[in-house]
Amino acid sequence: MLNMIQEQAKRRRTFAIISHPDAGKTTLTEKLLLFSGAIQSAGTVKGKKSGKFATSDWMDIEKQRGISVASSVMQFDYRDHTVNLLDTPGHQDFSEDTYRVLTAVDSALMVIDAAKGVEAQTIKLLNVCRMRNTPIVTFMNKYDREVRDSLELLDEVESVLQIRCAPVTWPIGMGKNFKGVYHILNDEIYLFEAGAEKLSHEFEVIKGIDNPRLDELFPLEMDNLRAEIELVQAASNEFNLEEFLAGELTPVFFGSAINNFGVREILDALVNWAPAPQGRAALERVVEPGEEKFSGFVFKIQANMDPKHRDRIAFLRVCSGEFSRGMKIKHLRINREIAASSVVTFMSHERELVEEAFAGDIIGIPNHGNIQIGDSFSEGEVLTYTGIPFFAPELFRGVRIKNPLKMKQLQKGLQQLGEEGAVQVFKPHNGGDLILGAVGVLQFEVVASRLAAEYGVDAIFDSASIWSARWVSCPDKKKLAEFEKANGMNLSIDAGGNLAYLAPNRVNLNLTQERWPDIVFNETRELN
Ligand code: G4P
Numbered sequence: 001m002l003n004m005i006q007e008q009a010k011r012r013r014t015f016a017i018i019s020h021p022d023a024g025k026t027t028l029t030e031k032l033l034l035f036s037g038a039i040q041s042a043g044t045v046k047g048k049k050s051g052k053f054a055t056s057d058w059m060d061i062e063k064q065r066g067i068s069v070a071s072s073v074m075q076f077d078y079r080d081h082t083v084n085l086l087d088t089p090g091h092q093d094f095s096e097d098t099y100r101v102l103t104a105v106d107s108a109l110m111v112i113d114a115a116k117g118v119e120a121q122t123i124k125l126l127n128v129c130r131m132r133n134t135p136i137v138t139f140m141n142k143y144d145r146e147v148r149d150s151l152e153l154l155d156e157v158e159s160v161l162q163i164r165c166a167p168v169t170w171p172i173g174m175g176k177n178f179k180g181v182y183h184i185l186n187d188e189i190y191l192f193e194a195g196a197e198k199l200s201h202e203f204e205v206i207k208g209i210d211n212p213r214l215d216e217l218f219p220l221e222m223d224n225l226r227a228e229i230e231l232v233q234a235a236s237n238e239f240n241l242e243e244f245l246a247g248e249l250t251p252v253f254f255g256s257a258i259n260n261f262g263v264r265e266i267l268d269a270l271v272n273w274a275p276a277p278q279g280r281a282a283l284e285r286v287v288e289p290g291e292e293k294f295s296g297f298v299f300k301i302q303a304n305m306d307p308k309h310r311d312r313i314a315f316l317r318v319c320s321g322e323f324s325r326g327m328k329i330k331h332l333r334i335n336r337e338i339a340a341s342s343v344v345t346f347m348s349h350e351r352e353l354v355e356e357a358f359a360g361d362i363i364g365i366p367n368h369g370n371i372q373i374g375d376s377f378s379e380g381e382v383l384t385y386t387g388i389p390f391f392a393p394e395l396f397r398g399v400r401i402k403n404p405l406k407m408k409q410l411q412k413g414l415q416q417l418g419e420e421g422a423v424q425v426f427k428p429h430n431g432g433d434l435i436l437g438a439v440g441v442l443q444f445e446v447v448a449s450r451l452a453a454e455y456g457v458d459a460i461f462d463s464a465s466i467w468s469a470r471w472v473s474c475p476d477k478k479k480l481a482e483f484e485k486a487n488g489m490n491l492s493i494d495a496g497g498n499l500a501y502l503a504p505n506r507v508n509l510n511l512t513q514e515r516w517p518d519i520v521f522n523e524t525r526e527l528n
Contacts, residue, residue, distance in 0.1 A: 005322050005358060006290030009194045010276045014084040014317075016101055018126065019111035020119035024141040025088075028111055028257040028266075029074070032085065034446040035263050036076040053255060055518030058337075073315065073362045081271045084362055085507035087123075096391055097300065097421065098375065099128045103388050104299040104317040106360065107135045109266065110250070112256070113139040113221070114174075115148035118160045118490045126161050132387070134245035136163065136270050138224040144194060154236060154252065164249040166239040169265060170216075170232055172225055181254050181285035182209060182229060183263065185239065186318035189214060192261050201262065212402040220493060245275055279358040282376065283384040287320045289359030294321035294329060295378040296363075297385035298371055302421040303454070310345040312420065313344070314366040314371040317387065326457040332376045332383065342366055372419045372496070390525040392469045393424050394435030397444055400433055406457045409433075414447075423447045426469070426500055435464055435502065466502045468509065470521035471482025473499070479518045487512065498525060 020523035021024045023127035027446050074085045086105055088098040102108065109127050112118065114205060129136060140153060147153075154165045169181040172189070180192040180203070189211075191204040204214055209229060243249035251269055255262020273511070277289040289293055299317040326341050344364040357363050365371060374388040382471050401410050414434060418425035423444070438444055444461055451457045471494075474480040484499070490512075501521065513521055 001109075002290065005292060008082075008322070008358035009320075009360060009366065010290035011081050012084065012277055012289075012358060013081055013107070013274050014086070014105050014277065014362075015107045015109055015274060016086040016088050016103070016105045017109045018098075018122065018136075020113070020116075020121040023111045023113040023116075023119070024109055025123075028109075028139065028141070028263070029085065031257055031260050031263045032076060032267065033076060035260070035267065036078045048093050050424065056092065059145070068222070075361070078267050079271050079285075082361070083267075083270065084360060086362065096443075098125065100388055100421065101477065102128050102134065102316075103132065104362065105134065106170045106277055107137065107270065109270070110136050110138045111140065112140050112153070112157070114142050114150075114153060114254070115145055115147055115356065117153055117156050123160065126163070131389075133334045135244050135247055135274060137266060137274065138250045138268055139257075139262065140171075140252060140254045141257050143174050143178050143193075143254055143261075144259055146233050148417070150254065151232065151235070157252070162212040164237050164243070165252050166237045166244075166249055167232060167254075167304050168239055168251045168269070169253050169255070169262070170229055173221065179221070181265075182225070183265070184229070184233065184428070190261075192256070192259070194259060212357070219278075227365065241273060244273060255309050270523055276295075277319070280384055283386055284382060287383060289320050289390070291320040293321075293377065293379045294323050294327070295319050295360065295385075296323075297377070297388070298365075298373055299374045300386055301371065301373055303416075303420060303422075304449070312367055312369060312371070312416075314367055314375070316360050316365055316377060318357050318361045318363065320359055321379070323361075323363060325355050328348050329377045329381075330380050331371065332378060333372070334370065336466045337364075340365060359411070361454065369416050369419070373421045373497045378517075390396040390421075390424065390448050391439060391510060393439055395434045395438045395441055395464040396464040396465045397438075399436055400431040400459060400460045400462065401459045410457045410459060413451045413457055415495060417447055417450065418528050422450070423506070425495045426502060427494075428502075429488045429491040429493075429505075433462075435466065436461070437466075438470055465504050467505045468503050468522060470501045470509065471525040472497055472501050472519050472521055474519045476518060479516075483519050496525075496527075 017025045017029060073086045076083055085102050088101045110122065110126065113121065147239065148170055155165065155167050168185055169183050171181050172179040178192050184187050187208055189206040189378065191206065193203065202219065202513065209226060216347045230375045238251060240249060240252050244251060253262050253265050256461045262324065279286045279288045296318040298316050300315045301312055303312045325343060326339065328337050328338050329340050346373050376383050376385045400405065417423055426435040426437060428435060436444065436447065448459055451459045474483065492502055494500050
């Protein structure tokens, strides 16, 4: 039994794709699913053209904007491994959600548009991965187009993202002259053919960089290529598994997602090198994935995944043991047992009932609002998983309603949206209007449309003269009480019941911090 659980955990690979919008995340996701046989036809993941919508594209606002507001989870098998791919919203306004998804993965695939290089959102996301030293695999995409110089791209990743690059493949040409890639570790050349996704055969492989067949095929290019590869091998880092697992070095692959070129190498890298689920820290102890008893934590809550099911889904990452359908699991924060009979997983665009799940897998628990982000579940042992971050919002709005009789609905709606992590809600000490905090402005639009659609409340958002928020704490309760008394005007309580200081400007924050040296002002709040 124990052996089986350990074996199952070892077979798992759980990762997310991080990229700037338009780098090719959706295209690559689709190719990964096609490649593994999880989906049969292109256009299932994002249906701009086919008219179908992805798992995550159900909200009107998403459809209007053609962006993926919410994350979803896809599971597929590859080479006797079970791979969980967690989708992250690419739009920067939803980065909070993305950050939390990244706490539930064991590795990340960074996709870079090779014509553009490192972009803003990639930098932010990589910084989040760094908080947990998440191993990163890099894919330089769009080599079927004119792109930037490959060595320059590696330099940029190293200097901007502060992670060393180890090219595993190397491109031969680009754009119309894209010939394929040389696999440095395997000493093989994979020949590129445009439109390859439509081909029934596999890409041709030529063994050995000195193979005379290459000179026949590319008489003009081979001398240069051999010289370039010698240079690359001398100038760049060799792949090293330990450094990759420590998040210090990233293997780099080159290709073209749309042509399905380079996809197999990425999957192989994930299966061969990316870590299986590791031990995970709870306040009480580190929990190992191969332990017999089930445990996990909720990293994301999603409302209305499907208009037919008007419930919320809590996404739980399994950290240990075996989950089997119908078993009783304990919701530790409220100390209540639930019979998890309707737990779901997400394949392609349909909900499926989960029969069993192991460390690394994600399960969805339908609920009516009693599960919050960061909640831990187990078979009974008290475990409090840590490390789910909330970030200090950068945008604020006061919120009023047109119809005062709807105050209760507004409060209920905002409390639930706050718990879901869709927006941060602050209740001022001085009893003024509720304040909403967000990382991106689109979050306010989503909240307004959901308040109207789900709670029947027409809310009005006013600008609020708040510059930033800090969660405050102090080990000395007396000092904290003094601080609260003196700063009531600027204090509020968030949806999780935590005390926050809302600063009108940077100067005010600095002065307050100087005046109250014993008080800790936190820029991020880790749940629990
Ligand atoms: P995202 O999820 O990261 O935002 O990117 P997405 O996959 O939607 O890709 C963004 C655009 O880049 C799409 O074109 C897509 O077809 C294109 N693309 C992705 N991979 C490659 C590649 O390897 N080579 C080339 N040449 N293009 C690639 P679009 O015109 O914006 O959208 P669509 O109408 O084709 O869906």
